[in-house]
Amino acid sequence: MNERNPGDALRRDVPVASSTHGVWGSDAIAALLRAMDIPYVLLNPGSSFRGLHDSLVNYLGNERPQMLVCLHEEHTVAIAHGYAKVTEQPLLAIVHSNVGLMHASMAIYNAWCDRLPVILLGATGPVDAARRRPWIDWIHTARDQGALVRGFLKWDDQPASIAASFESLLRARQMAETAPKGPVYVCLDVTLQEEKLAGVPALPDPSRYRPPAPSHPSPELVARAASWLREAKHPLILMGRVSRSLDDWNSRVALAEAIHARVLTDLKVGAAFPTDHPLHAAPPGVFLTPEAAAVVRGSDLILSLDWVDLAGTLQQGLGNDAVRARIIQVSMDQVLHNGMSMDHQGLPPTDLYMFCSPEPAVDALVRELGASSAMPATQARRKADSPPMAASPISIGMVADALRQALDGREACLLHLPLGWAGDMWHFRHPLDFVGSDGGGGIGAGPGLTVGGAIALKGSPRVPVSILGDGDFLMGATAFWTAANARVPLLAIVCNNRSFFNDEVHQERVAKTRDRPVDNRWIGQRIDNPAPDLAMIARAQGLDGIGPVTDASELVRVLHDAVIRVTRGKAVVVDVHVQPGYNPAMAAGMTRAHG
Numbered sequence: 001m002n003e004r005n006p007g008d009a010l011r012r013d014v015p016v017a018s019s020t021h022g023v024w025g026s027d028a029i030a031a032l033l034r035a036m037d038i039p040y041v042l043l044n045p046g047s048s049f050r051g052l053h054d055s056l057v058n059y060l061g062n063e064r065p066q067m068l069v070c071l072h073e074e075h076t077v078a079i080a081h082g083y084a085k086v087t088e089q090p091l092l093a094i095v096h097s098n099v100g101l102m103h104a105s106m107a108i109y110n111a112w113c114d115r116l117p118v119i120l121l122g123a124t125g126p127v128d129a130a131r132r133r134p135w136i137d138w139i140h141t142a143r144d145q146g147a148l149v150r151g152f153l154k155w156d157d158q159p160a161s162i163a164a165s166f167e168s169l170l171r172a173r174q175m176a177e178t179a180p181k182g183p184v185y186v187c188l189d190v191t192l193q194e195e196k197l198a199g200v201p202a203l204p205d206p207s208r209y210r211p212p213a214p215s216h217p218s219p220e221l222v223a224r225a226a227s228w229l230r231e232a233k234h235p236l237i238l239m240g241r242v243s244r245s246l247d248d249w250n251s252r253v254a255l256a257e258a259i260h261a262r263v264l265t266d267l268k269v270g271a272a273f274p275t276d277h278p279l280h281a282a283p284p285g286v287f288l289t290p291e292a293a294a295v296v297r298g299s300d301l302i303l304s305l306d307w308v309d310l311a312g313t314l315q316q317g318l319g320n321d322a323v324r325a326r327i328i329q330v331s332m333d334q335v336l337h338n339g340m341s342m343d344h345q346g347l348p349p350t351d352l353y354m355f356c357s358p359e360p361a362v363d364a365l366v367r368e369l370g371a372s373s374a375m376p377a378t379q380a381r382r383k384a385d386s387p388p389m390a391a392s393p394i395s396i397g398m399v400a401d402a403l404r405q406a407l408d409g410r411e412a413c414l415l416h417l418p419l420g421w422a423g424d425m426w427h428f429r430h431p432l433d434f435v436g437s438d439g440g441g442g443i444g445a446g447p448g449l450t451v452g453g454a455i456a457l458k459g460s461p462r463v464p465v466s467i468l469g470d471g472d473f474l475m476g477a478t479a480f481w482t483a484a485n486a487r488v489p490l491l492a493i494v495c496n497n498r499s500f501f502n503d504e505v506h507q508e509r510v511a512k513t514r515d516r517p518v519d520n521r522w523i524g525q526r527i528d529n530p531a532p533d534l535a536m537i538a539r540a541q542g543l544d545g546i547g548p549v550t551d552a553s554e555l556v557r558v559l560h561d562a563v564i565r566v567t568r569g570k571a572v573v574v575d576v577h578v579q580p581g582y583n584p585a586m587a588a589g590m591t592r593a594h595g
C-alpha cells in the first residue's frame with residue numbers, strides 16, 4: 001500500500017524498561033516475531049499465552065509487533081482481515097486456548113472465504129497433564145485445538161520445542177502469503193512458552209523463508225488464450241479476486257481495451273476495473289442484475305480472473321441452457337478446496353485452465369496481444385453531485401450521494417458496504433476505492449474490517465469510510481473501541497433500518513409462498529422498542545458518535561462535519577435512519593428458491 005506515510009504511528013502503551021532476568025521460551029518466539037517484521041499483533045488476553053504476552057511487552061518493548069487490544073477475539077481476526085484487504089499482508093492475532101479460538105472462528109471463516117492472510121497464534125494449557133493446574137488448565141486444553149477451525153485454515157501446527165516453533169512460524173507466514181492466501185494457526189504449549197532457556201537460540205533468517213514468486217502460465221496456454229480472445233466476437237472478462245496494485249489495475253484495463261471485452265466486477269470482492277469505463281457492462285453486485293445476466297448470456301468467450309462463483313454466474317446468466325461460450329479460467333483456488341464448507345462453489349466447465357493468479361496471466365496476455373498498459377488509471381467521468389436533498393425518508397442511495405458531496409473531492413476508501421447497497425451508487429476508479437465484502441457472509445464483521453482497513457490507511461490521504469447495516473454494527477460494535485484506543489481515524493456510517501432486514505425479505509417470501517400474512521414479516525427481526533442508541537454506543541467507547549440523522553436535508557452537513565473530524569484524527573460513527581429496502585437484484589438473488 002504505497003499511499004501510506006510510514007511515520008504515522010498508532011498510539012502505543014510504552015512499558016517500563018526492564019532488565020531481562022534471564023531468557024524464556026516465549027522470549028525466543030518473540031525474537032523471531034520481531035525478525036519477521038510484522039507491525040501489529042491483535043489480541044484479547046488469556047493466561048494460556050501469558051508467557052508470550054510478557055515477552056511482547058517486556059522483552060520486545062511492545063513494539064514491532066505492537067499490541068492492539070481488542071474487546072472480543074472475533075475482532076482480533078476481523079481487524080487483521082480488514083488490514084489484509086488493503087495491504088494484502090498478514091498481521092498477527094493471538095487468541096486464548098479453546099474459548100478464544102471459538103470466539104474467533106467466524107472471523108477466521110470470513111478471512112478464509114475472502115482468501116486473505118491472517119497469522120493466528122494461540123496456546124494450550126500444559127500438554128503434559130501432570131503439569132496442569134486443577135480445573136482451569138483442563139478446560140482450556142484440547143487434545144487437538146486446531147481441529148476447531150481446521151476446515152477453514154490453510155495450515156495449523158502445535159510445535160513441541162522452540163526450534164520447532166521457529167519453523168512453524170516461518171512456515172505459517174510463508175503459507176499465509178502464498179496464493180491463494182488464507183489464515184493459518186500456530187498453537188504454542190504454555191509449558192514451552194514458560195520454560196527457562198540458557199539463551200535465545202540462533203534465529204533463522206526470515207528472508208530465506210519468503211513465499212514463492214508468482215507462477216506464470218505456460219507460453220502455449222497464453223498463446224492459445226490470446227488467439228481465442230482475438231477470435232471472440234463477444235468476449236467477457238469477469239474480474240474477481242485481484243490485487244490492490246494500481247499497475248495491475250492498469251494492465252486489466254489494457255487487456256479489456258485490447259480485445260474490446262466487456263467487463264463485469266463483483267461487490268463481494270475489491271474493486272477490479274473502473275466502473276465508469278465504457279467497457280464496464282453493468283454495475284457490480286453481489287448477485288447479477290438482469291443487465292449483467294444478459295451480458296453473460298450474450299458472450300461467446302468468458303475469461304474468469306479468479307471470479308468467486310463462476311458456475312453460479314453462468315447459471316444466473318443462462319438458466320438451464322447449455323454453456324456454449326468458451327470458458328477460460330484463471331485461478332489457483334482449487335488448492336484450498338477441502339470439502340468442509342462449500343465455499344468452493346459450483347464446478348464450472350473450463351476449456352482452458354491457467355493455474356496461476358490473475359496478475360501474471362493478465363500481464364502475459366497483454367504482452368501477447370501487444371496491448372499497451374500505459375493509459376492513465378482513471379478516466380474521470382465523475383458521477384455528478386445530486387441536487388440538495390428533500391426531507392426524509394432517507395434511502396441508502398441518498399446516503400451515498402450525501403457522502404460524495406461531504407467528501408468534497410477527497411478520495412475515500414470504502415471499507416465495507418451494507419447489504420442494501422446497489423452497484424450504481426458509487427463509481428470505483430482505483431483499486432483502493434473499495435476493498436470488498438466480508439468473504440464468508442458472517443454478519444458482525446463490518447466494524448472489525450473497518451478498523452483493520454483504517455489502520456492500514458492511517459497516514460494516507462484516503463478517508464477510510466465504511467457503510468454498515470445496523471445489525472452488522474451492533475454485532476461487532478465493540479471492535480470500534482480498538483480504533484479509539486489506538487487513535488485510528490475512520491468514518492463509519494450506519495444505514496440504520498432498525499431491523500435485520502435481510503431476513504424480513506426472506507420471511508416475506510416464505511409468507512407469500514405459503515399464503516400467510518406478509519404483515520408479520522417484521523416479527524423476530526426488528527431491532528426496535530427500544531431502539532439502541534448507536535451514537536451513544538460509539539461515544540461510550542471513546543469515538544465521536546453523531547445521530548440519529550432522520551432528516552435528509554441534514555445529511556450532507558452532518559457527513560461533511562464527520563469527514564472533517566476524521567481528517568483531524570477522530571474515529572466517528574454516524575447513525576442514519578434509513579428506510580428499509582433492497583435493490584431488486586439483491587432481493588431476488590437472496591431469496592431465490594432452494595433447488
Ligand SMILES: Cc1ncc(C[n+]2csc(CCOP(=O)(O)OP(=O)(O)O)c2C)c(N)n1
Nearest residue numbers: 419441442443469470471472499500501502
Ligand atoms: C453471524 C450471522 N448471523 C446471522 C446471519 C443471517 N443474516 C444475514 S443478513 C442479516 C441481517 C443483517 O442486518 P443489517 O446489518 O442491519 O442489514 P439489513 O439486513 O438490515 O440490510 C442476518 C441476521 C449472518 N449472515 N451471519
Ligand SMILES: [Mg+2]
Nearest residue numbers: 470471499501
Ligand atoms: Mg438493518
